[in-house]
Amino acid sequence: MKGPRVIFLIFFVIFVGILCQGLYNIHPYGEPRVSAMDDYFINNAQSERAANNVVTSIVFDYRGFDTLGEAAVLFTAVMSVAALFRKEE
């Protein structure tokens, strides 16, 4: 067996060990461990921001700067596609 394959095998075993450790410590489905922020949003978002869809009021208002960055990333992607497929004059 060659050298790189031994290194791959070692890292694969370490990765599987970490996955098994995480699977051993997994905590049950549907019970968040820390829920203070979720409870704040669920209780107050409808009266503070007057939107029924709490997910949209988080995405576009509480975390609006994140959405601005996401829109800028999409703009950059479209710009790079247009630069790649442009007509060569």
Next chain:
Amino acid sequence: MMDIAHIAILLMIVISAFFAIWFDNLLNAVISLCVMSLLISLEFYILQAPDVAIAEAGIGAGLTTAIYIMALKACRSSRWPGKGNDKNERS
């Protein structure tokens, strides 16, 4: 009842992901990826995240498949001119 549907959808996701890398023909692999995205959106809907489900069904199953097929057609017609519909090519 809900657990059975949940487990069945997860198993079908794994099976379609396996077929996506198992097929030799790239068009079959792209269709298998499309099926996997559709099943993932169904799984998001079962996990009560309809926003993510709509995004996954629109982008993963609709636009990504169209873009992959366009890229595949462009690659075929540029590498093997005149053999675009040959079944025995190593695509």
Next chain:
Amino acid sequence: MRPLSIVVRTICNIFAWFVAIFGAYVILHGHLTPGGGFQGGAIVATFIALLLVAHGGKSFLGWVKKEIFSSFEGAGLVAFVCVGFLGLSTTFLYNFLALKGGLFGSAVPIGPNAGVLNSSGTIALANIAVGLEVVGGLSAILIFMFLGMRYVSEGGKEGVKDDK
């Protein structure tokens, strides 16, 4: 790419508009129902892809110019930044229209309900802006890749000859 058969084109002419109307509904009701700007924009871009595949690129680019989608994209991003700057008297992206009365300013009842369309302040405006940007951006990606595919398949000598 040549247009597909008459069966595919007829079905597309009937059913593609339902996709477009559903996408516009998801964008405009983003503050009431699941969805929003990104999801609705992706659905409307799927409508563009359906028309592009069924009718072929030549007749589709005869109907709509591709510069329209680029201008939609830029206008959407600028409108989102402008919505952010309008609330700058408090903070960037502050919701200055909510619960004030007037445009998008009515209150909603607390608890599970059907919702009021004229509510949620700048969230609705930001939804429309991001929806415009995503429609323009994803459609522009599709059309540019389509033109690039024709450029590759013609041997790379002449470029795209017959785009209007």
